Amino acid sequence: MTDEGDAVACTGLRYSFGAATAVDGLDLTVASGEVFGLLGPNGAGKTTAIRCVTTLLPVPSGMVRVFGHDVAADRMAVRRLLGYVPQQLSADASLTGRENVALFARVFDVPRRERAARVGQALEAVGLAEAADRMASTFSGGMVRRLELAQALVSAPRLLILDEPTIGLDPIARTSVWEHIMAVRAASGMTVLVTTHYMDEADQYCDRVALMHQGQVRALGTPDDLTDDLRARRGDGSSPTLEDVFRDVAGSGLDEGGEFRDVRRTRNTASRVG
Numbered sequence: 001m002t003d004e005g006d007a008v009a010c011t012g013l014r015y016s017f018g019a020a021t022a023v024d025g026l027d028l029t030v031a032s033g034e035v036f037g038l039l040g041p042n043g044a045g046k047t048t049a050i051r052c053v054t055t056l057l058p059v060p061s062g063m064v065r066v067f068g069h070d071v072a073a074d075r076m077a078v079r080r081l082l083g084y085v086p087q088q089l090s091a092d093a094s095l096t097g098r099e100n101v102a103l104f105a106r107v108f109d110v111p112r113r114e115r116a117a118r119v120g121q122a123l124e125a126v127g128l129a130e131a132a133d134r135m136a137s138t139f140s141g142g143m144v145r146r147l148e149l150a151q152a153l154v155s156a157p158r159l160l161i162l163d164e165p166t167i168g169l170d171p172i173a174r175t176s177v178w179e180h181i182m183a184v185r186a187a188s189g190m191t192v193l194v195t196t197h198y199m200d201e202a203d204q205y206c207d208r209v210a211l212m213h214q215g216q217v218r219a220l221g222t223p224d225d226l227t228d229d230l231r232a233r234r235g236d237g238s239s240p241t242l243e244d245v246f247r248d249v250a251g252s253g254l255d256e257g258g259e260f261r262d263v264r265r266t267r268n269t270a271s272r273v274g
């Protein structure tokens, strides 16, 4: 397989935790260069699906390719192509911003003589050049998130995967995180795959979105296509939002919002950066 073609192609992906099916036959294609949003409430299966794409979970059933590489058969090639910002804290509070990014540069095999420059560029790209030599423990929640973004960017990934990048941040910090993501994407042409349950962010920043519910994609398209389609079906002159589209495809499931475990995990994630 060459590394041309779509950034991500999932066919019939299934993943279960014991008897509980988290991802239930996911078919999904992310085109090279697009910003793609995987949306859904807590427990929809978003994190499980992207952990399969990143090779952190196996692919027990179905097929997942990243730029043509089968993630099950060619794990190292896939890892070299992607940067991943997980929901969990990945920055070390006892190191400076620069030391945190340098650590990722070493782990991701950035050539030694390029490391210092690449670390500096990654910090600059997320607006942390001036704060780079402060301890990460002194950073605000938004700065920690941007530091984690720099960690993922230092290896110059072709595919950046972000799991709830703005959860727990105030509106100004959320905008700042997104503006830095979009600026790096515009400069590098990298593909971005992001999970979020903030429909407004998806509407504003994503080229296409997949609405996921109970392990399956229930709707797929550009935010405008999805809202236009619902407007046409309603035919009552109202202007639906992406959230209305989600309520339409997921029904009452959206309000139920996953199990207790899912809510607790999300709260933990939010408080660790707050």
Ligand SMILES: Nc1ncnc2c1ncn2[C@@H]1O[C@H](COP(=O)(O)OP(=O)(O)OP(=O)(O)O)[C@@H](O)[C@H]1O
Pocket (backbone or CB within 6 Å): 017, 020, 021, 022, 023, 040, 041, 042, 043, 044, 045, 046, 047, 048, 049, 197, 258, 259, 261, 262, 263, 265, 266
């Ligand atoms: N380690 C685990 N053990 C058992 N079940 C799990 C585990 N991780 C996730 N699940 C279950 O799998 C389903 C999908 O979870 P997943 O984390 O993929 O959803 P999500 O859409 O990313 O939600 P969130 O926004 O809360 O992260 C949920 O029902 C969840 O309870």
